[in-house]
Amino acid sequence: MEVTVLVGSQWGDEGKGKIVDILSDRYDFVARYQGGANAGHTVIIGDQQFILHLVPSGILRENVKCVIGNGVVIDPQALLDEIQFLESSGISTKGRLFISHNAHLIMPYHKLLDQINESGANKIGTTGRGIGPCYIDKYARKGIRIVDLLDRNVLKEKIKLNLEEKNNLLKKVYNHAELDVEKIINEYVEFDKQIDQYITDAPSLLNNAILEGQSVLIEGAQGTMLDVDHGTYPFVTSSNPTSGGACTGTGIPPTKISSVFGIVKAYTTRVGNGPFPTELFGDEGEELRKTGAEFGATTGRPRRCGWFDAFLLNYSRMINGIERTAITKLDVLGYLDEIKVCVGYEKNGKKLKSYPTDISQLENVTPVYETLKGWRQDISGARSFNDLPAECKEYLSFISQESGIEIKIISVGPKREQTIEL
Ligand code: GDP
Ligand code: IMO
Ligand code: MG
Numbered sequence: 001m002e003v004t005v006l007v008g009s010q011w012g013d014e015g016k017g018k019i020v021d022i023l024s025d026r027y028d029f030v031a032r033y034q035g036g037a038n039a040g041h042t043v044i045i046g047d048q049q050f051i052l053h054l055v056p057s058g059i060l061r062e063n064v065k066c067v068i069g070n071g072v073v074i075d076p077q078a079l080l081d082e083i084q085f086l087e088s089s090g091i092s093t094k095g096r097l098f099i100s101h102n103a104h105l106i107m108p109y110h111k112l113l114d115q116i117n118e119s120g121a122n123k124i125g126t127t128g129r130g131i132g133p134c135y136i137d138k139y140a141r142k143g144i145r146i147v148d149l150l151d152r153n154v155l156k157e158k159i160k161l162n163l164e165e166k167n168n169l170l171k172k173v174y175n176h177a178e179l180d181v182e183k184i185i186n187e188y189v190e191f192d193k194q195i196d197q198y199i200t201d202a203p204s205l206l207n208n209a210i211l212e213g214q215s216v217l218i219e220g221a222q223g224t225m226l227d228v229d230h231g232t233y234p235f236v237t238s239s240n241p242t243s244g245g246a247c248t249g250t251g252i253p254p255t256k257i258s259s260v261f262g263i264v265k266a267y268t269t270r271v272g273n274g275p276f277p278t279e280l281f282g283d284e285g286e287e288l289r290k291t292g293a294e295f296g297a298t299t300g301r302p303r304r305c306g307w308f309d310a311f312l313l314n315y316s317r318m319i320n321g322i323e324r325t326a327i328t329k330l331d332v333l334g335y336l337d338e339i340k341v342c343v344g345y346e347k348n349g350k351k352l353k354s355y356p357t358d359i360s361q362l363e364n365v366t367p368v369y370e371t372l373k374g375w376r377q378d379i380s381g382a383r384s385f386n387d388l389p390a391e392c393k394e395y396l397s398f399i400s401q402e403s404g405i406e407i408k409i410i411s412v413g414p415k416r417e418q419t420i421e422l
Contacts (some may be wrong), residue, residue, distance in 0.1 A: 002259075002288055004217050004258060004263075004321075005246040006218065009264045009317075010223050010313075011226055011269065013267070017052060023179045025057035027068060028064065030056040030216070031252075033243055034071040034245045035203065036239060041057050051297050053298065055093070069249045070250070074105055075106040075374045076187070098205055109170070111128065113130070116176070122234075127272075146199055152254060155185070160181055206251060217295065218257075232283070261325065263325070265329050266395075269306075270306075272301075278309045285305050287335070310341055317405055327411065331418070344364065373391045373394070375389040375392040387419055
């Protein structure tokens with residue numbers, strides 16, 4: 001049965017939430033595999049806007065079951081707030097939301113350490129949600145997992161052990177007040193009472209469903225260039241948003257993955273620090289940000305904006321094995337007389353053959369642009385490919401050819417109905 005991995009192809013915020021919502025009525029399950037509440041996936045239904053941070057965007061389709069996989073790092077408060085928001089909006093999570101017993105928990109000291117790290121010289125521009133420090137503990141084999149909540153004694157012991165070390169660090173290295181062990185234990189015991197009903201053996205749930213012929217859409221968070229292995233390290237997140245992460249982050253084996261679907265914004269954005277070769281500055285950048293309403297769904301920070309980068313997309317297609325794509329926010333470009341597309345990078349007058357993820361190289365490249373004619377009209381009412389102006393069709397054809405991607409969905413606005421399927 002169909003198991004599709006959906007990935008962000010650029011630096012995140014490509015419109016994954018909207019496209020997961022569109023596709024999810026064709027799937028039995030939607031599962032998240034990495035990241036945490038650093039993600040902000042927006043879905044607009046009618047007049048209502050939902051910004052999902054941890055719960056998969058499929059939750060808005062009542063026949064879809066949702067799984068938070070083992071690769072996700074869970075902030076209890078963010079999760080409870082989100083569940084409460086959904087329930088109060090008439091979206092039931094009971095019997096539809098499942099949380100992997102092996103997912104790691106974000107602890108108060110993770111958020112604190114994230115913020116402390118960001119106040120130093122090596123600023124990444126993180127979301128401050130404790131993501132990096134939580135994954136550090138996971139890989140240092142000190143992490144506290146959902147399964148640890150099930151045994152109060154194990155939970156207390158693990159929190160005590162972790163806090164001994166963290167309080168030492170906070171006090172001696174950062175000159176910060178110590179955290180109260182009992183307070184944290186009580187908070188997490190309370191959290192367990194509320195999420196106990198959702199905890200499950202997610203790999204068995206998903207694999208049994210696949211064996212029975214059910215379909216799964218695996219929803220990525222962040223984007224390819226924020227991948228800790230394949231992105232613009234160190235200006236990345238601490239997980240693997242690329243398609244490879246979907247298997248380790250859910251327990252679905254590679255032999256069961258049917259296809260990889262890429263979400264591609266019609267231009268490029270990035271939040272936080274790090275190189276961005278096609279970035280636009282000054283009035284040009286400001287106008288694109290304003291027209292595209294490019295402000296973070298999680299932190300509200302202004303997103304850096306720039307031209308579409310086909311060289312980057314080619315890299316992203318290769319790393320993820322992207323077969324089909326959705327192009328989002330095409331409507332935003334309607335104000336431009338001319339639109340540039342980056343078709344390669346040059347360094348010291350020479351064209352680069354492969355994408356440089358080493359930032360010392362990436363910071364010094366010169367993008368090579370082709371200039372296309374803009375369509376200068378509002379396309380947000382287009383409902384079929386033929387409704388699109390000729391210059392717009394030309395833009396799509398050019399970026400798909402230059403990036404080697406096949407476009408299956410064109411999004412011309414944030415709403416469900418503003419979607420063209422090819
Ligand atoms: P995600 O993190 O990839 O899910 O993306 P975000 O939700 O952070 O950011 C995408 C933003 O663009 C959201 O505000 C969406 O409502 C909006 N959006 C999605 N698709 C379109 C589109 O085709 N056109 C316009 N104008 N907005 C869109
Ligand atoms: P969605 O799923 C865009 C960025 C942060 C920062 C870097 C590391 O909505 O596309 P972190 O808090 O993860 O340690 O921050 O990654 N970042 C995102 N940028 N969209 C996201 O998620 C992001 N999640 C993290 O801005 O540059
Ligand atoms: Mg987002």
